Amino acid sequence: MSTATESTSDPVREARLRYLLRLGDTSLVLGQRLAEWVGHSPALEEDLGLANLSLDLVGQARLLLSYAAEVEGKGRDEDALAFLRDAPAFVNLTLAEQPNGDFGRTIVRQCLLDAWQLEVYEGLLNSSDTRLASIAGKAIKETRYHLRFSSGWLVRLGDGTEESHRRVQDALNELWRFTTELFAADEVDEALVAAGVAPELAALQGRWSARIDEVLKEAALVRPAAVPYQWHGKRGVHTEHLGHMLAEMQHLQRTYPGAQW
Amino acid sequence: MSNDWPLYEVFIRSRSGLEHKHVGSLHAADATMAVDHARDVYTRRQEGVSIWVVRSSDIVASDPKDADALFEPARDKVYRHPTFYAIPDEVKNL
Amino acid sequence: MYTQGLDSLGKECVHSSASDTAVLEERFQGKVDADEKIEPKDWMPDAYRQTLIRQISQHAHSEIVGMLPEGNWISRAPTLRRKAVLIAKVQDEGGHGMYLYSAAETLGIEREQMLEQLLAGTAKYSSIFNYPTLTWADVGAIGWLVDGAAIMNQIPICRCSYGPYARAMVRICKEESFHQRQGFEIMLALARGTPEQRAMAQDALNRWWWPSIMMFGPSDGESKHTAQSMRWKIKRFTNDELRQKFIDITAPQAKFLGLQIPDPQLIWNEASQHFDFGPIDWSEFQSVLKGNGPCNRERLEARRGAHEAGRWVREAAAAYAAKQRARAQQAA
Numbered sequence: 001m002s003t004a005t006e007s008t009s010d011p012v013r014e015a016r017l018r019y020l021l022r023l024g025d026t027s028l029v030l031g032q033r034l035a036e037w038v039g040h041s042p043a044l045e046e047d048l049g050l051a052n053l054s055l056d057l058v059g060q061a062r063l064l065l066s067y068a069a070e071v072e073g074k075g076r077d078e079d080a081l082a083f084l085r086d087a088p089a090f091v092n093l094t095l096a097e098q099p100n101g102d103f104g105r106t107i108v109r110q111c112l113l114d115a116w117q118l119e120v121y122e123g124l125l126n127s128s129d130t131r132l133a134s135i136a137g138k139a140i141k142e143t144r145y146h147l148r149f150s151s152g153w154l155v156r157l158g159d160g161t162e163e164s165h166r167r168v169q170d171a172l173n174e175l176w177r178f179t180t181e182l183f184a185a186d187e188v189d190e191a192l193v194a195a196g197v198a199p200e201l202a203a204l205q206g207r208w209s210a211r212i213d214e215v216l217k218e219a220a221l222v223r224p225a226a227v228p229y230q231w232h233g234k235r236g237v238h239t240e241h242l243g244h245m246l247a248e249m250q251h252l253q254r255t256y257p258g259a260q261w
Numbered sequence: 262m263s264n265d266w267p268l269y270e271v272f273i274r275s276r277s278g279l280e281h282k283h284v285g286s287l288h289a290a291d292a293t294m295a296v297d298h299a300r301d302v303y304t305r306r307q308e309g310v311s312i313w314v315v316r317s318s319d320i321v322a323s324d325p326k327d328a329d330a331l332f333e334p335a336r337d338k339v340y341r342h343p344t345f346y347a348i349p350d351e352v353k354n355l
Numbered sequence: 356m357y358t359q360g361l362d363s364l365g366k367e368c369v370h371s372s373a374s375d376t377a378v379l380e381e382r383f384q385g386k387v388d389a390d391e392k393i394e395p396k397d398w399m400p401d402a403y404r405q406t407l408i409r410q411i412s413q414h415a416h417s418e419i420v421g422m423l424p425e426g427n428w429i430s431r432a433p434t435l436r437r438k439a440v441l442i443a444k445v446q447d448e449g450g451h452g453m454y455l456y457s458a459a460e461t462l463g464i465e466r467e468q469m470l471e472q473l474l475a476g477t478a479k480y481s482s483i484f485n486y487p488t489l490t491w492a493d494v495g496a497i498g499w500l501v502d503g504a505a506i507m508n509q510i511p512i513c514r515c516s517y518g519p520y521a522r523a524m525v526r527i528c529k530e531e532s533f534h535q536r537q538g539f540e541i542m543l544a545l546a547r548g549t550p551e552q553r554a555m556a557q558d559a560l561n562r563w564w565w566p567s568i569m570m571f572g573p574s575d576g577e578s579k580h581t582a583q584s585m586r587w588k589i590k591r592f593t594n595d596e597l598r599q600k601f602i603d604i605t606a607p608q609a610k611f612l613g614l615q616i617p618d619p620q621l622i623w624n625e626a627s628q629h630f631d632f633g634p635i636d637w638s639e640f641q642s643v644l645k646g647n648g649p650c651n652r653e654r655l656e657a658r659r660g661a662h663e664a665g666r667w668v669r670e671a672a673a674a675y676a677a678k679q680r681a682r683a684q685q686a687a
Binding site: 265266268284285286287288290291294301302303305306322324 | 396443446447450453454457458460461466523526530669672673675676677679
Binding site for chain 1: 423430433436545551660670676
């Protein structure tokens, strides 16, 4: 497995690091959000389902952040990255940090991101970065199940009762504005596409859009109008939500600096 | 479960070559959900290559009261069991 | 195989006289004495059925409520590995609850009924989960002590007379072993850590020790159900026997950790080859059991809240399933 740990031999080291952090942070933040449901879901079966998703995402985060730490080459590990960076250093997609809201809102957020992860991981299967390709190979099996779960629920709720329909349509309308960021490529993405590491986002967008349209149709939901790109989580500019989440998540490591757990 | 989440029985084949085994039951609104729930509840440790879910109300079972009539006659037919026959030790592969 | 069909339950007793019942009871006890399993559609004394429903559903409720004190620390787990392990553990507990509800349903009670009993506060569950988890060390203490005590209780039940309960317990015991190791590992890391971490671990032990040994239930003399449950092989060892075994195993583990069990009368008895221990404050146990524990209200409110908040979701899923069935029929 080739990794890229020597700065002299990796011309795209900075971009690679950033890219790995974006993927890892998105999985971590989303996993953290889902874990909030444990013990509070609509049914015991859903407690297990959401915990299962959360566990998968935390697992992905660990692999991605560990690799990122190696690429960074400063002696940090997955925990140093997760627990000792402040919000501006996190580069997750803004959509991932949005609060859970009700079950419908969580499902909408999940479905949009599952469909995104599916495209990205699929695109990474043939990455010139064989370690990243391997991580994607493992993650994509999980993501296929996640999408089955979230899209299944979106359909049940969209085409369930009047109340459930209203709730998920509202959630969709509110969360849609965060989807423009999913495919907004910047210089990091461009550098990695050129190096054969990452798939081109524009190419993925069409498939993502078609898949979402299919699910929305089955769910009897209306696709909201397009909104301009204005959220920059992947560039470290977040909504207020991330700060609170990190304060909670990082509390122990911040309070007992240097301790082993 | 409230609002009609009927009961399903769950059968899992844990490895290729084995039969499906009954592992328990769960509630779900529809069959797809039942399979998903079965996966989440009964295959957390990779104990599954195949899942069957059946509505509990669709299962037809023998009545324990009929056990004698259904199963006792088989007890008399000992010639169905290999141990009934005395084969000399020198004969192999029998 | 068996069905959940309630209409055919106890078919044998519909037309039976008192003498028929006596014969059935004798046959039933004979099976139990011979260590044969009783399965769902077999004849069983009504008291046996009711005892099992009570015991299994209480056990299930305990697993479900037990997800809350530990779930409380998932978002604040101090490393990603600890977070992942804790999510997996809590997930397991939910799964165990499901196996047990499933076993209870074979006896003629519905999940919905059991849930109603729990949320209304009329069902009992293990008192231990009414204590708060105040520090990360509590998560370790729960794994080490509470799961340890649970395992001790559960292993004998793998051989209980009722088939579905025994099989559920076999499944649960297989999965339980990592739970205790996870807890002990957390305590070990703390005990070997900074002075603050050691103090955290000791504080957790101080708060969880007595509630843990109370988990085995009242002393044999005070326990009214024990004799009959032992005859029916629902219970295989007495409360005091299990409690003694637990203390004998755990005291050396605490010593290894360098932590002090908060019982000044805990001392090895060379003659009996057991640890002697101090008196248990049963008034606290009774109070917590009655609903006055530190977290009884919060725990139930949390589950009630989740159940209420999720009502529209469950209704939607049922409505969608009904629509699908109607569509399928129309298409046919």
